[in-house]
Structures are given as C-alpha cells and as structure tokens.
Amino acid sequence: MNELGKVLSEARVQRGLTLEDCERDTRISKRYLDALEREDWKIFPAPVYSRAFLRTYAQYLGLNPAELMRAFQAQAEEPPPFQPLPQVLAPSPTGSMSWLLAGGVLLFLLIAGIFLYMSSGGTSGKTKTPSVTAPTVAAEASGGGPAPAVGKAPGEVKKGVVPDLKDLRLDDALAQLDSAGLSFVVVETDQAQGQAGIVLSQDPEPGTKGNSSTSVTLVVPRG
Numbered sequence: 001m002n003e004l005g006k007v008l009s010e011a012r013v014q015r016g017l018t019l020e021d022c023e024r025d026t027r028i029s030k031r032y033l034d035a036l037e038r039e040d041w042k043i044f045p046a047p048v049y050s051r052a053f054l055r056t057y058a059q060y061l062g063l064n065p066a067e068l069m070r071a072f073q074a075q076a077e078e079p080p081p082f083q084p085l086p087q088v089l090a091p092s093p094t095g096s097m098s099w100l101l102a103g104g105v106l107l108f109l110l111i112a113g114i115f116l117y118m119s120s121g122g123t124s125g126k127t128k129t130p131s132v133t134a135p136t137v138a139a140e141a142s143g144g145g146p147a148p149a150v151g152k153a154p155g156e157v158k159k160g161v162v163p164d165l166k167d168l169r170l171d172d173a174l175a176q177l178d179s180a181g182l183s184f185v186v187v188e189t190d191q192a193q194g195q196a197g198i199v200l201s202q203d204p205e206p207g208t209k210g211n212s213s214t215s216v217t218l219v220v221p222r223g
Helices: 003-014 019-026 030-038 047-060 065-076 093-119 170-180
Strands: 183-189 201-203 215-221
Touching: 003 030, 003 065, 019 030, 019 047, 030 047, 047 065, 047 170, 170 183, 170 215
Parallel strands: 183 215
Antiparallel strands: 201 215
C-alpha cells in the first residue's frame, strides 16, 4: 500500500469505521473508497472523480485535504517511463548529392551577383535598415506553466438542495454535490470562454430541491 492510501486507511481504522460506514456517510461507493486506499486510480472514470472523492474522503476522516491533494498531484506529475527513440533512417545518397549540387549552383549565382554589383559601383547613399519591433511575450505564471484554476469559495450545502456551483473549482463542486447527496454529470468543453477547471454553468439552477435520482449537469472548460 502506498503512502497516500496508507494515511487514509489508518485514519479510517483509528476511528473504528468500516468501508460500509464510510460509504453510508459520504455517499461515495465503497468501490471508489477502496480504490482510494489502494491508490488504484484506473478504477475512476476520469481524474476529476478521484480528486473530488479524495477531498471528500479526507474531510470526512478529519485529515487535511490540502496536504493529501498535494501528495496526489505529486503522483500525477511523475514523469512517464522512458520510451526508446524512434529509428531515424539516413537519407539516401542520391538525395544528398542533389541538394549539394543545387546548393553549389545557388552559391555560384550569389557570388556572381555580388561581383556584378561591386563592379557597377553600388548604389549611392546609405541604405536604411528597417526597424523590427520584437513581439511582446506575455509572462506566464511563476513555475514555468499556466496558473492553477482559482474559483470562488464554496458556500453552505443543504441535503437534497442543489447548491450554487457556478465559478467553483470542479473538485469543490463535486465535493458539494456529494455532501448534498446528489449525483452529477460533468461535460467538458473547449476553452472558448471561462477558465479551465472552473464550473461555467449548471443545470438545474441553485436552490432546486432534488433527491437521490436528481443528476446535476456541470459544464466545465477543458484544461
């Protein structure tokens, strides 16, 4: 068992809880809770589910969600295993000779042109050198990559009532839906508007009363 899963498992055992107890209280399937403790991330349909369930489970067990999310992120950012470089075939001798010949002809023409220009005395006066303005490059966020998504602070959650999820980080929104006892569907769109990882819209509207069969649809720009 890896370190992250070991922390979750030990915290649950210390509180005298079974996976069935945690499933009943968090409304997260025992299958996913067990996968979190074993760090079996391939069980989850998408990374947004593992992040949201990890945050909810950590809060339920009285752990620090921020520390566990950092540990999870560190695992997610591990470099992929080394892949051998593809075989590069050497160019055929015929092609190389053709380019060599063409280059020689161009070089001869260039030298001949310069010689004729110098022989004619050149053009009087100074030649203005066009000024070139360097393009402005927008500075990226510190760390050499895009800044992480920053959403508004989560609000109060009531059981069976659809919370206000617009402008929340996706993992915060999923954690709120878990607390409200509502299921959800995440629809990812191209980042034409809004910020990646931040809920752009929701259906149904906040304050709508639901039940265990109510499914909240979240539209989130793809990162």
